[in-house]
Amino acid sequence: MRVLQGLARLVASVSSCRIISRQSLVSLRCTQRFFASYTSPAMAQKVKLSDGSEIPVIGLGTWQAPPGEVEEAVKTAIDVGYRHFDCAFLYDNEKEIGRAIRAKIAEGKVKREDLFITSKLWNTHHRPEVVVAACKKSLQNFGLDYLDLYLLHWPVAFKEGDDFFPYDSKGNFITEDIDYVDTYLAMEECVRQKLTRSIGVSNFNSQQILRVLEKATIKPVMNQVECHPYLNQKKLTKFCKEHGLQVTAYSPLGAPNAKFAPKGVPKLMEDQRLVAVGKKYGKSLAQVVLRYLIQIGVIVIPKSTNAERLKQNMNIFDFKLSDEDMKYIDSLDCNGRTCPFTECEHDKNFPFGIEY
Numbered sequence: 001m002r003v004l005q006g007l008a009r010l011v012a013s014v015s016s017c018r019i020i021s022r023q024s025l026v027s028l029r030c031t032q033r034f035f036a037s038y039t040s041p042a043m044a045q046k047v048k049l050s051d052g053s054e055i056p057v058i059g060l061g062t063w064q065a066p067p068g069e070v071e072e073a074v075k076t077a078i079d080v081g082y083r084h085f086d087c088a089f090l091y092d093n094e095k096e097i098g099r100a101i102r103a104k105i106a107e108g109k110v111k112r113e114d115l116f117i118t119s120k121l122w123n124t125h126h127r128p129e130v131v132v133a134a135c136k137k138s139l140q141n142f143g144l145d146y147l148d149l150y151l152l153h154w155p156v157a158f159k160e161g162d163d164f165f166p167y168d169s170k171g172n173f174i175t176e177d178i179d180y181v182d183t184y185l186a187m188e189e190c191v192r193q194k195l196t197r198s199i200g201v202s203n204f205n206s207q208q209i210l211r212v213l214e215k216a217t218i219k220p221v222m223n224q225v226e227c228h229p230y231l232n233q234k235k236l237t238k239f240c241k242e243h244g245l246q247v248t249a250y251s252p253l254g255a256p257n258a259k260f261a262p263k264g265v266p267k268l269m270e271d272q273r274l275v276a277v278g279k280k281y282g283k284s285l286a287q288v289v290l291r292y293l294i295q296i297g298v299i300v301i302p303k304s305t306n307a308e309r310l311k312q313n314m315n316i317f318d319f320k321l322s323d324e325d326m327k328y329i330d331s332l333d334c335n336g337r338t339c340p341f342t343e344c345e346h347d348k349n350f351p352f353g354i355e356y
C-alpha cells in the first residue's frame with residue numbers, strides 16, 4: 001500500500017512540475033494500475049486490458065509442451081490455480097489442451113468464464129480470406145466456442161500451404177507480400193463473429209504497432225514478445241502501455257530448451273547471480289525471474305509440464321524484490337534474444353531490425 005501511495009505521490013508531483021510528457025504520465029498511470037492489480041489480494045493476479053477484459057498476470061505457456069504430456073499438465077495447472085493458458089495453432093497441441101480444459105469444466109472444477117485462453121494465427125494463414133477459417137480451426141481443435149485472445153503470431157507472412165516452415169534452398173523462410181495490417185483487419189472479423197473476445201499482436205515492433213493502430217477499428221490489446229532479464233524490453237513495454245497495449249513475456253525463463261537459440265547467448269537459467277538474489281528471499285532462480293517480470297509490469301507465461309515446477313512458478317505472490325534487487329536485475333539486460341527469427345531477416349516486415 002505504501003508503495004502505491006508513493007507511486008501516486010510520484011505521479012502527482014511529476015504532473016504538477018510539468019517536466020514529464022503526457023505520454024510518460026500515461027505510462028506511469030498504466031504502471032500504477034498494473035501494480036495495484038497484483039498487490040491487492042482481492043484482485044490478485046489480474047490485469048485489465050484496454051477493452052475491459054481481465055487477464056491473469058501468470059499463465060501457462062504451452063510452446064514445446066508435447067501432446068503426450070500437455071493434457072496432464074493443463075489438468076494439474078488448473079488444480080493448482082492457473083486460469084490463463086497461452087496456446088497457438090503452431091504448437092500442435094490445441095486438441096490435448098482443449099480436452100484437459102473440457103474435462104476440468106465437466107468435473108465442475110472451473111467454468112469456461114473463469115479461464116483466459118489465447119491462441120495465435122500462424123504465418124501461413126495471413127491472407128485475409130483465410131483468417132476467420134484459421135480461427136475457427138483453432139476453436140475446433142480446442143472444442144470451445146470462443147477464445148479470450150487471438151494474436152497475430154508474427155508480422156511476417158509465410159508462403160501459404162501445409163508446410164508451416166517453408167524454407168528456400170538458402171535456409172531462409174519463403175515469405176509472401178501480405179501486409180500484416182490487412183491480416184489484422186481480417187482478425188477484427190473474428191471479434192465481430194464472437195470467435196474471440198479480444199485481439200492483439202505478437203513479435204511486433206513499435207512502428208508496426210503504430211501502423212496497425214492507424215487502421216484498426218478494434219484496437220489490439222496485447223503485444224506478446226520475448227522478455228526476460230537478458231532482454232527486458234523496457235522501451236517496447238513503455239511504448240505499448242502508452243498506446244493501450246499490455247505486454248506478455250514469452251520465454252520468460254529464457255527458453256532453456258529452445259533448439260534454435262543462437263550460439264553464444266548466455267543461459268539465463270544457469271545465472272548464479274540470480275541464484276544469489278533468490279537465496280535472500282528463499283526463492284528459486286525461476287521464481288526471482290518471474291517476480292522481476294511481474295514487477296516491471298509484464299504478464300508471464302512460463303512453460304512447464306512438471307507438476308512441482310508448475311506449482312513453484314505460481315508461488316511468486318508472497319514476496320517482493322527490493323528496488324535495489326530490481327535495479328541489479330535490470331543491469332543484466334544484454335539483448336540476449338533466444339528467438340531472433342533470422343530466417344526472415346530478408347523480409348521487409350522482419351520485426352527485430354530496429355531498436356524496439
Ligand code: A2P
Pocket residue numbers: 061250251252253254255256257284286287301302303304305306309310312313
Ligand atoms: P519443464 O517443462 O520440464 O518444467 P520458457 O517458459 O522460458 O520457455 O521455459 C520453459 C522451460 O523451462 C522448460 O524447459 C521447463 O521445463 C523449464 N522450467 C519451467 N519452470 C521451471 C522452473 N521453475 N525451474 C527450472 N526449469 C523450469
